[in-house]
Each structure stands twice: as structure tokens, then as C-alpha cells.
Amino acid sequence: MSTLPTSDLLEVDQLLGDAERLLAETIRRFVTDQVLPEISSWYEAGVFPRELVPRLGELGLLGMHLDGYGCAGANALAYGVACRELEAADSGLRSFVSVQGSLAMFPIWRYGSAGQKQRWLPGMAKGELVGCFGLTESDAGSDPASMRTAARRQGSDWVLNGAKTWITNGGLADVAVVWARTEEGVRGFLVPRGTPGFRTYDIHRKHSMRASVTSELVFEDVRLPRDAVLPDVIGMRGPLSCLTEARYGIVWGAVGAARTCFETAVSYARTRTQFGRPIAGFQLTQRKLVEMCLELNKAALLAHRLGCLKDAGRLTPEQVSLGKLNNVREALAIAREARTILGANGISSEYPVMRHASNLESVLTYEGTSEVHTLLLGHAITGEKAFS
Template sequence: MKQLDPQDFLALDDELDDAERNVRDTVRAYATREFLPQVNEWYARGELPRDIAKELGALGLFGMQLTGYGCAGASPAAYGVVCRELEAVDSGLRSLVSVQGSLAMFAIHRWGTEEQRQEWLPRLAAGESLGCFGLTEPSSGSDPGSMRTVARRDGDDWVLNGSKTWITNGTTADVAVIWAGTEDGIRGFLVPTGTPGYSATAITDKLSLRASLSTDIFLEDVRVPSSAVLAPGPGLGPALSCLNEARFGIVWGVIGAARTCYATALDYTGKREQFGRPLAGFQLSQRKLAHMVVELTHASLTALRLARLKKAGRLAPEQISLGKLANARSAIEVARSARTMLGAGGLTLAHPVMRHMTNLEAVLTVEGTDEVHELVIGRTVTGIPAFR
């Protein structure tokens, strides 16, 4: 009988094609060799070096699910596998790829003009430039339609005023996709970060996603030309479509974090002896490990199904909500259980589990809280919206 892989119990990676497996192996090897030895230091210092963007760009990971303009046109599963393998090292790495490719680049690729695409996408794909995505505000998180940032016409220009918060890479980005209310409705604007009136400050007191740059953005009479406006008409739909792209990456990414936590607990309990036997030999330990295997398997099945639906052009936003809700919950349950199996040592950076666990607290919130996704699913199955 074939030996089962403890980290892929149902051999789900057999469902990947050759290209997807090649991407998996390449990114796993590179991230393990180049990023893993440094990630604890990044986490402790609360930083993610800017040069990493060029490395990820050279690997072709930015906007890899898009086509043209230096983007690979890879399958949804290939992009998902990349998110999984990066987040197996740290959620900050997956977040960088998600924000760059699924938010900033997707917004330009899907909703920008041809001139905007030609100007920004090749540089963003190569990691020569960084983008950020300004939607969330201090007073509007789950309710982005209530944003207070505004844009008013002034001749042929637009003038933006307002603020955004929890924006990844706001201090290092070269271009910010800023969503603002106009007299006609919400519009998207491409704002080069060197524009007078644009400023950003780092959020330094966070206890999660420390190997990621979270910032506050301030817009004070920021003047941009009419050519900076994204192509679609007013409305929140274009912004939400970008969030769905990022949520898809999270569905896959959290599996990587959970897999690392499970593998760490499995290895530790197999070596650590108490009461004359390895911890893995106790029934309660095996119960926890079995639960982790089930959660990881269910999450992987969900991610793979969503990838196939996406490739077929049949993936609905509500299905992404289900995946984000279920997989983020499963991942943090695995991380919390793994932490208990490591004892006091699990509280330190000697093991990756606590770092992943705190990161996953943020992942539960970003791109839609549990409550929002529950309401999305509830509205879908009942036909009754309950957001208000």
C-alpha cells in the first residue's frame, strides 16, 4: 500500500497539472531557501524589505493570473499554489503578492485604460514598482460605501481629500489605487505617491502581520489629471471585484500557514518525550493531529474546487465568501491547536506556530470579516439582505 503523505492526506496535489506542480516546487524551494531563514527577524523588527518585490517579480509571481503586459496568464490553481507556498513561510509574503497582483494590478488590468495598463503593469509585474490599494478608512471598513474620502472636479483635474487606513505598502508604493466619492458616485483613481499632498505613515503598534507594511494614507488637496481616473463609471462594484481576487488568494494562502503549524506540531510531538513516551503517542495528541488533518483536507478541497470554478468562468463572489470564511477559520483552529501541543516553547519564535497564529488573526479580518461573509452567505441562501 502506498505510504500516505501526512501533509496531503488525500493526495490532492495529484489534481494539479504539470505547470501547477512546477510552480509549487519552484516557489516552495525558493521561499524556503531565501525567505524562511530571515522571516523571524523581519517579524521581530516589523518590516518586509523592499527588495523582495524584485525577487518575486523575477519569479513572475506578481499578477501571474493576469494576461499580457508582462503577466504570465497562469491558471487560478497555479496562483493559488503560489499563495499557499508563500504563506507557509509567512502571511506577509502572500499579502505582498495579493496586494500587488490581485488588488493594484487587477484594478488597472480590469478597470484601467490601455494607457494606464501600458504605463504601470509591466513595471508592477517586474517588481520594479509597487502598488497599494486604498479602500478602507478609519470610519468605513466593512461598509466601504460610507467612505468619506472625496474627489471633486477642478477644470480638467480631480482634487482628492481624505484618508485611508490599514493599507499595505502605502509608504513604499509608487502608485496608489484610491477609491473616492464623487458627485456621481465612487470612482477609482491612480495616484502616483510622489504627488504633492499624498503622505503615508507606518502603523507600528500592531501585533499581527508584522512582516508586512501596514500604513495610514493621507490625501490633502491631491491633484491628478482626468487621465488618472479608472475607466468604469461610478459605483462600488469595481472595487469589490478586486477584493474578490484577493480573497481567492487568501482561500489558498491560509492552507500554507495551517500546514506549517500542523507539520511543526507533528514533528515536535514525535520527538518530545513526557511520561516515558513521545507526546505523539498519547491519544489526546493524536486526536488533535487528526483534527488538523481533517481541517487541512477540507480547506484544500474547497480551494481546489474554487480554482476549477474560476477557471471555467463560473465562480461567484458568494462562493469566494464561503471559501474565505471556512478556510480562514480552519487555519486558525489548526494554528491554535498546534500551539497548545508545543507547550511554552510555542510562545516563542523558536517555532513558527505563534507567528502564524497571530498573522491569521489579521487574515480573519482582512478582505471581509467572518460576520460579513456570513451575511453574504445568509443573503444568498435566503434572498433577504441583513446588513442593516
């Protein structure tokens, strides 16, 4: 019996170039050999192994869409494919790469001084140094402009006070890109680990993104030299542009998580027998698989289209919002439906479905909740702002 390649029924990968397809194969081999055998254990233990970081650097995945300073200078489609293949293994793996490249390296690359770029970017590209992005606060999640963290000038230095929370890579980071209020507006500061007054506390007891380090950053009279500030951006445009970069990766990453759940469900349905036959032969199971196939292939096509727009220099934040809103929502629906096909086995760590479903609950709300992306699109459609 022949079967269609239903996880790519529209042959979206045929739209990629040879380099992007080779990259996908390379990352699949990497995660198959070095991640998948251990990911369940890492997830259950709540750890992200630091030794993976230089391996990611060797593959050229850290800051891969940036030019110079040891970065790969890859196109947007290649970066998207990388995010897809990493999140097919686990959202925590894609989150690390996304935060390192799009949220920590990108603002230094885009808004930093020549000295800041040279100090941090080569080591971050190699995986010798880790960065994090400090924006979210306990009372300023979807409304980051209401942040309380502030920096004031004191002589030629800056003094930083405040706290950030739910910060991916925070406990691992050698440098934190921290956004704070100043008299001039919101500005970005580079805060190295070990700076007096700067502490991190890892957040435990998570039921999602367990193979990822999530932390609180605390700043108490942290004195920084004047060259710690990113010189080329003032205002919320800085952190929001970083989020747009990272959200693009999420659009692709969600496709990877959904693909794994779908392929797991198809394989299970073909081999699990009930009432004397594989459950793949039952109409309701087939309907579930068909609906999952539809949404997976549409999400893949959407991700590819946004990649083409980004490579053409035409991608807008609203288009990225559309992609994140749709693809994460549908990936989570696919994961949940796959769980029902696996029945009780669906909650076992023997299969990846429940892990992906739990992770996607976080992906659904971080870097812009579904509600926020809905209202951003509503503003684009109507011209009327539903929130300030």
C-alpha cells in the same frame, strides 16, 4: 514505521497539472532559501525587505493571473498554489503578492485606459514598481460604501481629499489605487507617490502581520489630471470585484499557513518525550492531530474546487465568501491547536506556529470579516439581506 502524507491525505495535489506542481516546488525552494532563514528576524523587527520584490517579479508571481504587460497569464489554480506556498512561509509575503496583483494591478488591468496599463503594469509585474489599494477608512471598514474620501472636478483636473487606513504596502507603494466618492459615484484614482498633498504614515506597534508594511494614506487637496481616473468602472462594483480576486488568494493562502502549523506539530509530537515516550503516542495528542488533519485536507479540497470554478469562469463572490470564511477560520483553529501541542515552545520564535497564529488573526478580519461573509452567505441562502 511508515506514515501517511497527512498534510495531503486526500492527494489534492495530484489533481493539479505538472505546471502547477512545478510552480509549487519552485516557490518552496525560494522561500526555503531566501525567506525562512530571515523571516523571524523580519517579523520581530517589523520590516518587509523591499529587495524581495524584484525576486518575486523574476519568479513571475506579481500579477501572475493577468494577461499581457509582462504578466505570466497563469490560470487560477496556479495563482492559488502560489498563494499557498507563499503563506506557508508567512502571511505577510502572500499579502504583498496578493495586494500587488489582485488589488493594485487587477483594477488597472481590468478598468484602466491603455495609457494607464502601459505606464504601470510592466514595471509592477517586474517588481520595479509597487502598488497599494486604498479603500478602508477609519470609519468605513466593513461598510466601505460609507467612505468619506471624495474627489471633485476642478476644470479638467480632479481634487482628492480624505484618508485611508490599514493599507498593506502603503509605505512602499509607487502608486496607490484610491477609491473615492464623486458626483457620479465611487471611482478609482491612480495616485503616484510624490504627488503634492499625498502622504503616507506607516502603522507600527502591531502584534500581527509584522513582516508586512501597513500604512495610512492621507490626501489633502491632491490635484490629479483627468487621466488619473480609471475610466471603465463607476460604483462599488469596482473595488468589490478587486476584493473578490484577493479573497480567492486568501482561500489558498490559509491552507499554506495551516499546513506549516500542522506539520510543525506532527514533527514536534514525534520527537518531544514526556513520561518516557513521545507525546505523539498519547490519545489526546493524536485526537488533536487528527482534527487538524481533517480540517486541513478539507480546506485544501475546497480551495482546489474554487480554483476549478474560477478557471471555468463560474466562480461567484458567494463561493469565495464560503472559502474565506471556512479556510481562515479553520487555519486559525489549527494554528492555535498546534500551539498547545508545542506547549511553551509554541510561543517561541524558534517555531513558526505563534507567528502564523498571530498573522491569521489579521487575515480573519481583513478583506471581509467572518461576520460579513456569514451574512453574505445568509443572503445567498435565504434571499433576505441582514444588512444594507
